[in-house]
Amino acid sequence: MKPEPLALDIEAARGASALFDRAIFILATPETGAERLLRALGSLPGVAAAPVPTHLFSQGIGRLLDHWRLDPGPAALSGLADAQDFLLAVRLLADAPLAALAEAQGAEWAVEYSPGHPAHAEEIAGLYPDARLVHVVRDGRQVAARLCSPVYKRAPRYAARLWIDDQRAVSDLEHDHLFVVRIEDLLAEPEGLLEELVKALGIEVSSVAAAAEALGRLGDLPDVRPGRAGAIVDTVAYDLLARFDYPEGGIGASSRAAAWAEMLAASTAGVAGRLATETGPRAVGRARSWIAERRGGDG
Structure with a gap:
């Protein structure tokens, strides 16, 4: 407690x-x-x-x-x-x-x-x-x-x-x-x-x-490709991104797939417990949505 x-x-x-x-x-x-x-x-x-x-x-x-x-x-x-x-x-x-x-x-x-x-x-x-x-x-x-x-x-x-x-x-x-x-x-x-x-x-x-x-x-801070880590943030913490007015998007399909693969592998190893609790059913919904989009695109 x-x-x-x-x-x-x-x-x-x-x-x-x-x-x-x-x-x-x-x-x-x-x-x-x-x-x-x-x-x-x-x-x-x-x-x-x-x-x-x-x-x-x-x-x-x-x-x-x-x-x-x-x-x-x-x-x-x-x-x-x-x-x-x-x-x-x-x-x-x-x-x-x-x-x-x-x-x-x-x-x-x-x-x-x-x-x-x-x-x-x-x-x-x-x-x-x-x-x-x-x-x-x-x-x-x-x-x-x-x-x-x-x-x-x-x-x-x-x-x-x-x-x-x-x-x-x-x-x-x-x-x-x-x-x-x-x-x-x-x-x-x-x-x-x-x-x-x-x-x-x-x-x-x-x-x-x-x-x-x-x-x-000093100019703007340089941007980098979000990659797998950025995709995890986009998936798990989209509520935080929205709270601070950051738009959705900018994550490639391969990065998103790699992010889900890492999160799933980590959770089976008992490493990503906290990420799992942060994600909850909303992220599961997003995963289903993403899978549906991919299947639709493949069709």
Whole structure:
């Protein structure tokens, strides 16, 4: 059973945190292009951007919170301290590197992006009820295809699953300051959308023109063939693609057939359990539809 989410009292954070109301976490799957937004925000006056991923939650804070939630008994962390006292101490620990970054640059705001943080979105939201969370989205078929490159060495089903899991984790959040940005839209209209985002975040700057110009000079993110990984996303997570206004299509028949072959083979080996539960009867319907289309075409 999933443990209850931990939520720091916002008033406790207000009185103790050096970054209260001044932290920005960018949540995005690798190969989304979130680094571009990080650099754009970091170029604004009063904003310090972490030069490298902090991995605060994926390699540190997350483990502390796991021990608190999962270790029962009086000798465990949960038996040694009050929940709010513990959460505030963890918050101040998480604040430390970001507050030091902001102080070193004389900035009010600190923004960071770590690729593994979408999996810890609930923990970030619970520990930072006052922070700004920016969910950067890119077409999952493109992201999954790129995650199969030699750099990542992911099998297509695992590349697809990472994008799917990340989007569901962030989309399910309940947070007062959660913003969603499609990277394709930001790159197509950098000044207008960056200005809207900066205003929504509460960052006070006279102009975003220079940051937007630098963002625009980078151009569009290069597309690759969706391949098998993209076909898995298109099949399993078409509801997510629709939620973020990505159109259907663009998947070749051979890629779709290979995707189904991989998913079926993986499920018989017990590997694709989570993909199977995500797919459900809707994807079965899509499989039947695709098979019917193929038979019709063959006839």
